[in-house]
Amino acid sequence: MLIFSYVCAYVNIRAFCLSDIKGWSLGNMKVSVIIPVYNVVSYIERCLDSLWAQTIDELEIILIDDHGQDDSIAIARKWAEEILLQGQSGKRSVVFTETPCNSGPGEARNVGLQIATGEYVAFLDADDWVEPTMYSTLYAAAKAEQAEISSSAAILDYPDGSHREMHNPHVGNGDVTRNMRSELLKHFVSNFTTCIFKREWLITHAIHFPVGRSGEDSCFMGMCYLMVERIAQSEDLFYHYVIHEDSISHGRHVWRGREKRQAFGVLIDFAREMGLLKQYRKELYLIYIKKALLTPIKEYLN
Numbered sequence: 508m509l510i511f512s513y514v515c516a517y518v519n520i521r522a523f524c525l526s527d528i529k530g531w532s533l534g535n536m537k538v539s540v541i542i543p544v545y546n547v548v549s550y551i552e553r554c555l556d557s558l559w560a561q562t563i564d565e566l567e568i569i570l571i572d573d574h575g576q577d578d579s580i581a582i583a584r585k586w587a588e589e590i591l592l593q594g595q596s597g598k599r600s601v602v603f604t605e606t607p608c609n610s611g612p613g614e615a616r617n618v619g620l621q622i623a624t625g626e627y628v629a630f631l632d633a634d635d636w637v638e639p640t641m642y643s644t645l646y647a648a649a650k651a652e653q654a655e656i657s658s659s660a661a662i663l664d665y666p667d668g669s670h671r672e673m674h675n676p677h678v679g680n681g682d683v684t685r686n687m688r689s690e691l692l693k694h695f696v697s698n699f700t701t702c703i704f705k706r707e708w709l710i711t712h713a714i715h716f717p718v719g720r721s722g723e724d725s726c727f728m729g730m731c732y733l734m735v736e737r738i739a740q741s742e743d744l745f746y747h748y749v750i751h752e753d754s755i756s757h758g759r760h761v762w763r764g765r766e767k768r769q770a771f772g773v774l775i776d777f778a779r780e781m782g783l784l785k786q787y788r789k790e791l792y793l794i795y796i797k798k799a800l801l802t803p804i805k806e807y808l809n
Contacts, residue, residue: 535565535625539627540566540629541630542571542632543612544583544633545609546579547575548578551582551633552586554632555583559599561641562639562640564598564599571606574608579633613723617716620706627645627646627703627706629642629700629703630700632748644743644745645741655735657739657741658675658702659702659741660675660745661745662748664748673696675698675740676694676696681738683737688735692794693790693793698728698746700746718769719770721767722766725770729771733781764799775795
């Protein structure tokens with residue numbers, strides 16, 4: 508609780524929403540999609556077009572300006588205005604907000620979480636894109652299973668035109684047992700963008716992204732897997748993860764190892780605060796060794 512309160516206090520929210528213009532409406536949406544925007548001028552329109560093509564109604568799109576050096580946020584605003592002029596808003600809304608200064612994707616996502624109204628929230632990287640039925644399928648599955656997390660699979664799109672599938676560890680639908688939680692923790696990859704999460708559940712358990720630009724996604728997913736009680740899983744390849752040289756997650760930086768260690772330290776502190784560290788000590792320290800120690804070495808050497 509204390510960690511999330513600190514992050515919320517740090518970020519100064521200033522939101523602009525097109526809902527006060529005829530044709531736009533805020534309210535309780537089915538899904539809020541949170542998108543940090545930073546230096547993605549070559550990708551942002553494809554990302555937004557894929558969102559607007561979604562088959563789900565009551566969709567809230569939250570764009571967080573993280574103060575990049577290009578025209579990404581201006582392009583996003585122009586895109587939203589054109590949608591408005593075409594009268595295509597329906598039961599959807601587009602919200603613009605910002606971080607007080609360049610803060611990284613984790614804190615930008617926390618800003619989005621603070622103002623989201625959706626029953627479920629999703630996270631989309633602005634250089635990626637999604638298939639049209641992604642959020643309608645995940646929402647229907649979440650409601651059917653009364654699940655806090657509903658997940659799909661992803662496709663990695665490489666610059667040479669090749670592709671590779673990426674799947675979450677499969678444990679089935681419904682109640683999460685002790686053994687299932689252990690499997691999720693031991694084998695998970697941080698495909699949080701392939702999921703939707705029940706918003707009130709995240710708030711209740713103070714699940715958030717830690718400060719930093721590396722490892723924050725895995726820390727968030729680890730918190731979710733520690734606390735989830737019911738889950739819905741699909742193997743549909745809905746999310747397109749675009750691999751390119753400018754991606755933070757594929758850079759070769761010394762600081763990445765330090766920030767990964769800090770992020771997974773936050774995860775272990777979270778488990779301790781929730782009274783789960785003793786029960787899942789083996790799984791959590793395995794995560795720390797693999798993702799906070801070995802992965803940065805491998806990334807740097809490559």
